[in-house]
Amino acid sequence: MRFVVPGGPQKLRKFFFRKGESNFQLSQSHQLCFCAPFILKQLYSFFSTQTPFCIFIGLIYIYIYIQLMDGKLKQEKQQAMQIQNKAASLKLRSANEDVKLAAVAISFNVRLRSSDMPTHMQEHALRSTRSLLDSVVSTKTTTKTRPKPNPTLLARALKKEFDLSYGPAWHCVVGASFGSFVTHSPGGFVYFSIDSLSVLLFQTEVKLVTEAQQQLLLRN
Secondary structure (H helix, E strand, O other): OOOOOOOHHHHHHHHHHHHHHHHOOOOHHHHHHHOHHHHHHHHHHHHOOOOHHHHHHHHHHHHHHHHHHHHHHHHHHHHHHHHHHHHHHHHHHHHHHHHHHHHHHHHOOEEEEEEEOOHHHHHHHHHHHHHHHHHHOOOOOOOOOOOOOOHHHHHHHHHHHHHHHHOOOEEEEEEOOOOOOOOOOOOOEEEEEEOOEEEEEEEOOOOOOOHHHHHHHHHO
16 A cells, blocks of 8 residues: 655745745755744644554655754754864965975075066975085185186076976076066966075976977968
8 A cells, every 4th residue: 555645845845934035145055944833833733634653654755854964964064164273274285385494595695576476486486596506616716716607507506406306497697787577377487596606497388299280280
């Protein structure tokens, strides 16, 4: 024997949300608790002419719905907490990296002017530049006979270092005084001064040109 509740779940769902949606802007769980007297009244009027078994089925519908809503709300709350914890962790990590970079810059006599580059890449650039400058100075030379670094050689060495580490195409300008206006890839730009030199290091996007495209360009 099969029993069917007249109206089915659709009619019950109409009772659940009719008052909550029309008059209040509350969460679904709050709406259900706030409208509990109204729901019971509607259920009584709806099932007053039905058998006790139909009333029992209706209560089962209500219980299942409440359990599903509670589970959904708990899951959403857990996801929100995970997102907040992850954001806080990333923020703390970024702050620690900035402090470390600032300490490295002070120890290397570096002043960061402008940057659009991850912290670890900036630190790589500072350490590489300091190492190259220190390698020019011989341990046997005095301050008066200390040779001046060659900006061209320094720029070439930095470009090769970043090409090998992060892929092409990196460009580097080193000098005591220069002007520049460049276009760079996102996350691939840093400008800093070290000792008496200024260093501009940036990356541009490289696209491979096939032989057919090259011939087409030559024709045009």
